[in-house]
Structure formats: C-alpha cells, structure tokens
Amino acid sequence: MKALTWHGKGDIRCETVPDPAIEHGRDAIIRVSSCAICGSDLHLFDGVMPSMHHGDVLGHEAMGEVVEVGRDNQALSVGDRVVVPFTISCGECFFCRRGFFSGCERSNPNAADAKKLWGQSPAGLFGYSHLLGGYAGGQAEYLRVPYADVGPIRVPDGMPDEQALFLSDIFPTxxxxxxxxxxxxxxxxxxxxxxxxxxxxxxxxxxxxxxxxxxxxxxxxxxxxxxxxxxxxxxxxxxxxxxxxxxxxxxxxxxxxxxxxxxxxxxxxxxxxxxxxxxxxxxxxxxxxxxxxxxxxxxxxxxxxxxxxxxxxxxxxxxxxxxxxxxxxxxxAQTPVQRYLPRLVELITSGRFDPSFVVTHQAGLDAGPDLYATFRDKADGCVKVMLRP
Incomplete structure (x- = not known):
C-alpha cells in the first residue's frame, strides 16, 4: 500500500509499505477514505520529537471503511464506516474505566521508555514515535486499529468525511x-x-x-x-x-x-x-x-x-x-477522545457545529510530502490539509 513515511527532519516520503494485518483478536483493519496532517505532525517533520525511526508511517487523524475484523471484536463489522480516535485505549484499565482514555495503561508497548522521560506512560498513539508505541499511522491506504472494539465509532448516515474526520483529534481537542x-x-x-x-x-x-x-x-x-x-x-x-x-x-x-x-x-x-x-x-x-x-x-x-x-x-x-x-x-492533556465523542457527534448531526470549515487544502497521498512543507510554512493560505488515499 501507499503511505506517508518519516525519514528524518524535513524528509517525508510517499512510498510503498507492507499492508497491515490483524495481530490481535480485538483488531480491525480499515481502508482509509480520509486522513489529515495535524499541527502536531509538524513537530515530527521538524525533527523535534524523539524516537522516530526511518520508514515510520505517519498520521493520527483517519477514518474509513472496516475491511477486516479480529475474531474477538464484537463491536464492528466489515463494511462499517468509522472514525478512529488518535488515542489507542483498551477500555478496561484503571484510566479507561474512568474516562481518561489517553492515560490507558495497556496500549503503549514501550511504556517503560515513556516512564523514563515522564515518570508514567500515557496511552499509545497512532503514527507518533516509538516512545508512544511505534504504531503505524493513518496517512496511508490501510490502517490497523488495535482495541478496535473500544476506539472507532460508526459515522452517522449522511455525515460527510469533511465533518467526521475531525472527530479523530482536532474537534475533541x-x-x-x-x-x-x-x-x-x-x-x-x-x-x-x-x-x-x-x-x-x-x-x-x-x-x-x-x-x-x-x-x-x-x-x-x-x-x-x-x-x-x-x-x-x-x-x-x-x-x-x-x-x-x-x-x-x-x-x-x-x-x-x-x-x-x-x-x-x-x-x-x-x-x-x-x-x-x-x-x-x-x-x-x-x-x-x-x-x-x-x-x-x-x-x-x-x-x-x-x-x-x-x-x-x-x-x-x-x-x-x-x-x-x-x-x-x-x-x-492529550485528549481522551472517546470521552467527548457522543456529545460532539450530536453537535454535528444537530447542525450546531460544522468542523469542515477548517479545510483549506485537499489532495491525494502523493501530494502529502509537499503539503507537509506548505502547512509548516503557512504558505498558500494553508490552515488544514485533508488527504484522500
């Protein structure tokens, strides 16, 4: 599949990487219909955040169609249209049970490294360094979603990608x-x-x-x-x-x-x-x-x-x-996205809030590397980039 990958400061590439696969029974694979470049992605582009590896797939704002579901996932079905929170959360630990999903105790496999820097580890995040789990991100044609029976929510009928996508991060934040x-x-x-x-x-x-x-x-x-x-x-x-x-x-x-x-x-x-x-x-x-x-x-x-x-x-x-x-x-906080989703979905469906206003640039993945630079440089009136794999 095609994906945007990190290769060092200022070096983002659109290249072919292996397709994701189910690794755990609660996983799901989605075919990404829309993703976005976030302002926090620019810290990766600028080489500010530690523990990035060459070839890491970027992106933590993504949505799309479920194409495969793990055997233990009873929440999703193939064909569901979903938006994926950027925080990966198990739904069962001390913090998840209290609604603090971005503090999940189970979703960061590199928690020991995070504790050395921060004292305790937050949840794993998509596409945002190995300090936060080393998970492949959603600026790609396909995305593996761990704990997919907790994170993704079905998009209401009639809600376009331009509105639903931003439930993944920037609207809740x-x-x-x-x-x-x-x-x-x-x-x-x-x-x-x-x-x-x-x-x-x-x-x-x-x-x-x-x-x-x-x-x-x-x-x-x-x-x-x-x-x-x-x-x-x-x-x-x-x-x-x-x-x-x-x-x-x-x-x-x-x-x-x-x-x-x-x-x-x-x-x-x-x-x-x-x-x-x-x-x-x-x-x-x-x-x-x-x-x-x-x-x-x-x-x-x-x-x-x-x-x-x-x-x-x-x-x-x-x-x-x-x-x-x-x-x-x-x-x-890093936003415990799942905590806010019911309220924010209602605000969009009722017509009280339309987050699509923020989109200024849309393109395919091939244009992603150039649009990273455009967004970082605040050129061409760029406020928000939406990509359609």
Whole structure:
C-alpha cells in the first residue's frame, strides 16, 4: 500500500509499505477514505520529537471503511464506516474505566521508555514515535486499529468525511481546551494559536458561553478565520499582547488562556522565543515555551491556563511564582477522545457545529510530502490539509 513515511527532519516520503494485518483478536483493519496532517505532525517533520525511526508511517487523524475484523471484536463489522480516535485505549484499565482514555495503561508497548522521560506512560498513539508505541499511522491506504472494539465509532448516515474526520483529534481537542476553562457567562477567553485546534477552541468557547474570545496569531488567513467566528483578533507581530489584553480587560487579565501552540512558536514572537530556539538548537533545552509564559502572565488572578499544544520534555523559565501567587489553575492533556465523542457527534448531526470549515487544502497521498512543507510554512493560505488515499 501507499503511505506517508518519516525519514528524518524535513524528509517525508510517499512510498510503498507492507499492508497491515490483524495481530490481535480485538483488531480491525480499515481502508482509509480520509486522513489529515495535524499541527502536531509538524513537530515530527521538524525533527523535534524523539524516537522516530526511518520508514515510520505517519498520521493520527483517519477514518474509513472496516475491511477486516479480529475474531474477538464484537463491536464492528466489515463494511462499517468509522472514525478512529488518535488515542489507542483498551477500555478496561484503571484510566479507561474512568474516562481518561489517553492515560490507558495497556496500549503503549514501550511504556517503560515513556516512564523514563515522564515518570508514567500515557496511552499509545497512532503514527507518533516509538516512545508512544511505534504504531503505524493513518496517512496511508490501510490502517490497523488495535482495541478496535473500544476506539472507532460508526459515522452517522449522511455525515460527510469533511465533518467526521475531525472527530479523530482536532474537534475533541479544541472542545476539551475550551471545556477546561470552566466558562461562565461573559468570560473573556484568550486563545494563542489560530491553527486547526485553535480554531476549534475558539468556536467551542463561544458554544460553551464565552462572552468574548481573543484570538492571537500573525497569519492573515488564520486571523480572518478566527474573526469570522466572532473572535477579536490580535497580531502578535503588530502589538504587545500583554498590554492589549490588559487594556481589553481593564487591567484584570483574561478569565482563561488557552495555549494551542505548544513547543514551536514563531521565533519572532519575543526575545525569550529566540533564546529558547538557540537553547534547543544547542541541546540545552527540549522545548520552546514562549506561549505558555505569556498565557500565564496574561491570565487574571484565580483564572485557568488550558494547555493543549504539544510539549515533549522539560520547560525552562516558567513563571511559577506568578502562577502560585495569583492562584492560577492549570489543566492539560492529550485528549481522551472517546470521552467527548457522543456529545460532539450530536453537535454535528444537530447542525450546531460544522468542523469542515477548517479545510483549506485537499489532495491525494502523493501530494502529502509537499503539503507537509506548505502547512509548516503557512504558505498558500494553508490552515488544514485533508488527504484522500
């Protein structure tokens, strides 16, 4: 089959790899009808995340048709049209039983390696390094889905791929980011990053009752998309974000701040961002947390900082004195997708939310390597890439 594979920093290839096969009785194989390039995939493209191997199949946003089912899987049938959560979860362990599917204790076969870095291991993820299981991803013609009697859900009749696909990751992640803010009527929510997850967070914040959303970015197309959703937009290249948020909130700060950027902010966003980049390049640091620092400083006393941007290691110069002395709450996670799916499916089928707005580019797998670069460079108005194998 054809698949997008990783071969080093900046080197993504569309090449032929072996077809997946059933390895466990609870598995399923799907023929991928649509997949996407996620912002977190760019950390792999940029060589930021550890434990990638040459030839690894990428991608954790995928959906398609079930073509084979393991003997122990009673939940799916051949011919079912399903969307696959990016988190691989057994459904039976301590965390899965409590709805924390992305903390699954069984799905990461390389949990010992993850524990060395993080203290404990999260769930395995599709197409996202051997630290998180080494599972082949969904930017391919076929995908093996472990624990397929827990993860995939059937797509309702009439729901197009352009809507269903984003139930795999970015819609649940953006909705979770807004949900973490415990939004009250008339709250002001500040969102750093107007990429796909940021766009979902902006609309979710309004859906959950925010009075105002401040969207922060510098890419015109992304700012325009946020503005179309009703957000007040700030260009961090044109104005001081802290000063503007203070001005807009009468000196109090935003009620909650969402970091939808993570470890690779735009270097020109501040002197500390430049220093972070130098330190990472010199192997003196693992991440570049400029946005997190700014979100902490811009949040009001006893407000919430919601973190859904990806970080991988140890963060430097975080203003914990500010957070502690002002009573901030931090909430963060890899999204336990299955926890949110029933609600989000209902929002789409009822017409209250249409996540397809975010798609700007569609193509086949052959165009994938070039579109990785287009997405990373924010060229050609690219906000979200959808691929159709």
């Amino acid at each position: 953006g909705y979770m980011a807004a949900g973490f803010c415990d939004i009250q009527p008339d709250d002001t929510i500040a969102v750093w990053g107007c990429g796909p997850v940021g766009q979902m967070a902006i609309r979710s914040a309004f859906l959950l009752g925010a009075g105002r959303v401040i969207a922060i970015d510098t890419v015109p197309e992304r700012l325009a998309m946020a503005q179309a959703a009703g957000a007040l937009t700030l260009d961090f290249m044109a104005e001081d974000i802290y000063d503007r948020i203070q001005e807009l909130t009468r000196g109090r700060g935003a009620d909650a701040c969402i970091d939808a950027v993570g470890t690779e902010p735009e270097t020109r966003s501040g002197l500390d961002a430049v220093i972070d980049r130098v330190k990472v390049a010199a192997f003196m640091g693992t991440d570049r947390p400029h946005v997190l620092r700014q979100a902490i400083q811009c949040c009001r006393n006893f407000g919430t900082v919601s973190i859904v941007g990806v970080y991988g290691g140890l963060l430097d110069k975080i203003p914990m004195g500010s957070a502690i002395n002002r009573g901030l709450t931090f909430r963060m």
